[in-house]
Structure formats: C-alpha cells, structure tokens
Amino acid sequence: MTSSAPQDPPHADVQNGGAPGGPRVGLFVTCLVDLFRPSVGFASVKLMEDAGCTVEVPAAQTCCGQPAFNSGDRDDTRAIAASVIRAFEGFDYVVAPSGSCAGMLKKHYVELFEDDPAMKARAEAFSVRVFELVSFLTDVLGVSAVEARFDGTATYHDSCSGLRELGIQSQPRKLLATVDGLELTEMRDSDVCCGFGGTFCVKYPDISNKIVGEKTRTIADTGADLLLAGDLGCLMNMAGKLKREGATIEARHVAEVLAGITNQPAIGGGRR
C-alpha cells in the first residue's frame, strides 16, 4: 500500500479476496462506519488483505448493541448480541475498526448470557476471536510497518474503551511511526475521555460540551494539523467541536492514514 495516486472513488484499489490460505476474517463494520464513513471500512479491508487475510462482510450485521446495553435494555441487547454471534460464527477472526464496539463484542457479550449456558459458551468462543483492527494487525498478525504516506503532523487520541478495555495504546503509535511523511506529536491527557460516551453526549450535552472543549484545547495546543483516533464516535464528537470552533485541524480514523486512503474529505470537512 505505497502512496498511490489520489483516486476517485478513494478506495478503488481495494479488491475482494486476499491471499489464499491466510486467516478468514469477518469484518464487523460498526454502525457509524457503515453509515457515516465507509472509507474506514474499505481502509480496514485493505489493511487486512495486505496482511494476507481474506476479508468478508456478513450482511446480517447492524450494530453491536451498545446503545441498548448502556441504556439498560438488556433483553434487546441480548437479541442483538445473539444475532451478531450467529452472523460471525465460522470466521477465524472477527475484527472491528473501533475499540468501543470490539470491546462490546469481546468483553460484554459474555456477561449477557450468565443465565444461558449454551449461549454463554458460544459467546465465549466468539469473544476470543474478536479484535480491534489495529490490535489485530499488530498483536495477532505481527504487522510492524505499513506502506503509506501522509505529509503532516498528527496527534493521536486514545479512545477510552480501546485503551482501558483492550489495552490499545502503543500499537497505533507504532504503526503510525512507519507512515512516510507523518510526524506524531502527543497531546496532554491523550487518555482522557473526549466526552462522547454514546448517548451521553445527547443526554447531557452541557457536560459533554465542557469535556470536549477541554479536549479540543489540548488538541489545538499540539499545533498538529491532523487528529487521529480509532473510534468514529469520538472522532465525530471531536471533529464536530473543532469545526464549530472554527479550527482548521482535520480529523481522520487511524485506519485511513495507515491504509493510505486519505483523498476523501476529512471527517466533517467539505469537498475540496
């Protein structure tokens, strides 16, 4: 994935298939990527195919169920979880370009079936195969470098679930360090929440605004021209706030830069 010339559509270089004999991966797209930023899905496919995986995208997926889970609606969460588990049985791995959704699939599905031993066993077998994208590339596939180019200075925000539920911290930084032309600069408190919190940001907008305002200040203080993170929810929150504040810093999902798929507008940015 060396720096290919800008193309339109941006991810035309993504082919179906991959190396025969490599692991068969089911991509859990996540609802936000599916709806708002398909580029991240294509970037994920490209990164995994380049690493020798065969990637498939089961059609019977919508969302990981977190909105219901975190709203206390356990029954509906269980139904959604069961259908996700069903859709992804048979894959060697299940990979999501989001620490939050991967955390839900990997850590929380098992909790949902405490009273159902058969489903619990399936959830446990499912759980060990689930990974967040960057962690999958580095920790499972042993990818240590990418072939991509991005000219600029980036700062990386550690999204909470990825960081604290899945231990994702060094992996994206390691891969980003191998992107040609990219300089990485750390913001203060990169491990502090951006104030998104799923439904939290619309249930408590005043508090969420205060938290994201602190975050955009630390982002601006770095002087970077690109904000990266591994979760689209957090990115939409931070990018939305940066835009409202009139900041020029752009926001992208880390997979876009790692895959070299960056000729589409940044998150919240218009057509150039």
Add this chain to the structure above:
Amino acid sequence: MQITSPGFKQNARTALDDAPLQRALGNVRKGFIEKRAKAATALPEFDVLRDNARDIKDHVLAHLDLYLEAYAEKVEAAGGHVHWAETADDARRIILQICRDKNARTVTKGKSMITEEIGLNDFLEEHAVAPVETDLGEYIIQLRGEHPSHIIAPAVHVNKDQVEADFRRVHTHLDPARNLEEPTTLLSEARGVLREKYFEADVGITGANFLIAETGTSVIVTNEGNGDLTQNLPKTHVVVASIEKIVPTLDDVSQILRVLARSATGQDMSVYTTFSTGPKRDIDPDGPEDYHVVLLDNGRSSMLGTEFQDMLRCIRCGACMNHCPVYHAVGGHAYGWVYPGPMGAVLTPSLMGVDQSGHLPNASTFCGRCESVCPMRIPLPKMMRHWREREFSRNLTPATARYGLGAWVFFAKRPALYQAATRVAMAVLGRLGRGKGRFSAMPLAGGWTKYRDLPAPEGGTFQAQWAKRRHAA
C-alpha cells in the same frame, strides 16, 4: 441533607456557569492525578495489593454478620459500647442521647462522611448541641454553610481568596492587616480558633476508615492531627461508622492502608494513622473515659447479595472522582447528595433510591478511568449500568430516550430492513452535506448540534458499496 439529585441537569448547568468553581476544579485535575500515578508507579506490588485488598473485603462481605458480632464483642470487652443503628434516624437519636447523657453543649468532629450521610450537624444544632468541624476543609465549609463537594477534600470547590473572605467574616477578632494569603496562614488561623474548641468540647465524634474485628479497634487516617485531638481530649469519644468498614485483622488493615493513601493523595501513608480500642485504661496517661461505636446500616445490608455488593468494598479514597471527567466538569455539589463522582453514582441510588437519583448513574461516559484507578477494583461503570437496567425495567427511563431507543432497536434487529432504510437515508444526507461536509443544525439532533457540528456522512453506506463491489467482481 436535602437531596437535590433529581435536579442534576440544572445543578450541572449552574456549576458549569460558576467561574470560581471552575477555577477551583482545575486543581482536582492537576493535583491528585499526578500524585497518585507517581505513588502507584513507585510501588512495584501496588496492583497485587489491590487484588489483596479486594479479596479481603470480599471475604468480609461474605461473612459480614460474623465479623460484626466478633467486632462488637471485642469493643465491649475493651470497655466500649456498641450501638446498632438501622437507619440514619436511629443513628442521630443514639448520638443525641449520648450527648445528652453527658450534658454536652459542644462536640468536636473529625472528618466523617457518615455523619454527613445522617445529617448529624443540622440535627445536633436543632437540639442545642453545637458541632464544630475540626478538619480544615470541613471547618471552611461549615463556616460557609455548605456540604462537602468531595469525600476527602471537602472544600475542594473553594478558592483561597474565598476562604480568606470567610475567615474575615466569621473570625471577628482578626486584625485587618493580618496576611491571610497563604494556605499556611489560613491553616494557623483555623488552628488557633480550633485549639480552644477542643478543650470546650464534651464529646468528640469521629468516623472510622476501618473497624478491626480481631481487636475491636477503630482506625482513622488524617493529615492534620485534628482527629487525634477530637477523640482524645473530650471525655467521650463517639465513633460513627457504617457496617462495611469491618476488616478481620490488623494485618488486613495494614495491606489496605498501603493502597488507601496512595490512591487518595499519593502519599505513602497519611500523616496520622490512629488506632483506638475502647476508653482510656488505668495505665493510659490520657484518652476518653467513654468510648461508643455507632454502627450504621442505612440500606447497606440490602445491597448484600445483589449486583451492587461490590460497592461495599469502597474505602472512600476519592480516586474515582479525582479521575472522572464528569466530576471535573461539574464538581461534587451537582450530584445533589453526600457522595459525588462515580462512587456516588452507584451508592446514592442504593441508599436513597434510584427514582431520586436516576441521573447519577446515567451521567457517565463510561470512560472507565474510575475503575482503572479504584484500589478496591470496584467495577463502577458496570454497576452504573446495572442501575440503568433497573431504571429501564421500572420504566423510569425518560420517554424520549425510550422511544428513540425503541425505534433504533426495531431496525437494529432487522438487518435487511436496516440496510434498505439506511442506504436511502445516508445517500440523501450525504448529498445534503456534501458541500460543507457537516451540518450545524439537524432535526432531532439538537443535543448534538447545540455545541458541535454534525459531520455529514460520506454518502451511501459501506454495506451498499460493498455489495456493489462484490457484484462487480
């Protein structure tokens, strides 16, 4: 104390607009976090000690009745008195009776969240007994007629210049020329005033960080030495503690103490760790003649055996609120009752009812930082979620959230329908937002667009594009 948790949203808005409060909250963000991190890193066995601390408390909670009885026997064997208080009201009446038996006019108080929980100060004042807070932070907020906004730093919401103004207002003896700009000068002024009160007091009331079953000992940890003067100088010492403060042995206390101060203030140990067993003995040069322990339940025993039992491991270090972005934003008073931050978001619904405090477990981003620093490894986000489940099953979730969620769930459970609907919706939204790449207003998304733009979708869902590509391949 009047609960204002139902007005959390308004409380939060007020707090966000309160400039001095916001200035003071900056100190929480800076001070506590770095100090804790340094202390935790410096101790290689810190995480093992956390495991041990968790296991010790889990063991106690599994046998709480036995340990409480063993503790009470030891207290009485040492010449102390044990009072069992099922409710806050019981505890207040017991304490008032002890004060009346001693004809007490003035009581000094060490820092105690349990006496906040039972609203003791107001009650004593109503019954002609004057409580005097001796912890500097507590003393400041008593002067201000406020309640603590933090469980270990009760006046963390107040700035130095405000304290100076309060002292000048109440301490009428103060020379206007006296410099009170430094924290140390404020401290020595408070010390001078309090020194007199220690000798006036007939009864000294403290809380307890631990109650040791093996010896019948109550333990307090303090930094100012006020706790020792409170419990040693008056003739009567009353310990007010909740039932989950029990630990089996001195060895167990030693282990938990090693994580307590490090998690709270980043100290290896607090300046004073004071063990009290019964009243003054004949061989003791000083100490109280009477020693009472009031053991408060106030709803805790009904948490045993439920999904909230783990909360009873809490040792009140404050690390969860020190690391909470929501607490940093709004401070402790917005939570509307005694216990703020993540621990309060779990405990308040347990003690006051979730119908009174439903906002608290909802006002969390589930960032998980609280759990990651909790010395007792309490799964705080998980328990907040359990409260949301209780609310949902009792139909306490706000109607708009419920309908919105219901509509979303309907589609989320039907992938084919979901994909058909979103394909169209995203194509339209993508086209509408194409030029600017974002929306500054959007019907039904006011909560989002009030403060931030909504990034526009790229247009066309991933699933639709993927299907097209597969088809072409």
